Amino acid sequence: MKAFCAARMSTDPRLLPSHGVLHASTREMTADAQLLAERIVEQGRAEAAQLLAEAQVQARHAVQAAETRVLEQGVQLQQGMEAAMADLLEQAQDIVLRLAAELYDRLMLETAPQEKIAAACRRLLREAPPKLVNAVLRLHPGDMPAPDGTPWPCKADPELAPGCCRLEADSGEWRADFNAAAASLRQALAVLPPPAAEPDMMSDATPDAMADIATAAS
Known part of the structure; x- marks a missing residue:
């Protein structure tokens, strides 16, 4: 039988009964062992609970860190899309x-x-007051005769540029230049600001002037 045993367990002689009777010291040792075992179990449970609590805290921190990374990546993605x-x-x-x-x-x-x-000439009609005294409309010779419906007498003036007209009267003088208004509008188109900015870059080309240009080009 001994050949089949890997090891032999020895028993403390104090735990052995004497003639089938356990001594009081033996019972006390057994009770102490039971109490120690209960303490070990309680300590193991406490350590397990502490480890579980620490694991839960670490898990919450990991989740918060992951959420922060996701939010940062979302902000970066949004900024990239806005820039694009x-x-x-x-x-x-x-x-x-x-x-x-x-x-x-x-x-x-x-x-x-x-x-x-x-x-x-339509521009002059809007700007000049009615009932002018001694009114004379001057045009470039190449623009003669005056357009139909012009209410003033017309004279040729070689000093005026083509497309330009000047109205003279006792109360003042008025001038309109189609080419100058067109050039001003063309320049405004060239320097038009981005949509975010809203400065008045077309102040030189008034709405009336732009309407005249649009009517002439139509």
Whole structure:
């Protein structure tokens, strides 16, 4: 039998009964061992609870750190998208402005001299007061005769540029220049600000002047 035993367990002689009877000291030792075992179990439970609490705290910290990283990545992604959209809008605006300038130049080239001087005269009709005394409209010789519906007598003036007219009267003088208004509007198109800014870059080209230009080019 001994050949099959890996090890032999020895028993404390104090725990062995004497003639089948356990001594009081033996019982006390057994009770102490039981109490010690209970303490070990309680200590193990306390350590397990502490480890579980620490694990829960670490898990919460890990979740918070992950949420912070996700939020930061979301903010970076949003900023990148906004920057890309701003670049796209800027490029689109440049294309639109270039096309608008090309169309405007084409319209100006296709506008006949008679239409230009007619637009300038309409401007004078709006600005000049009624019932002028000794009123005379002066035009470039190439713009003669005056457009239909002009209420003043007209004279040729070679010192005036084509498309320009001047109204003289006892109470004052008024001048309208189609080409100057068109050049001012063309310059305003070239320096138009981005959509975010709203300065009045077209103050030189008044709404009336732009309306005259649009009417002449139509």
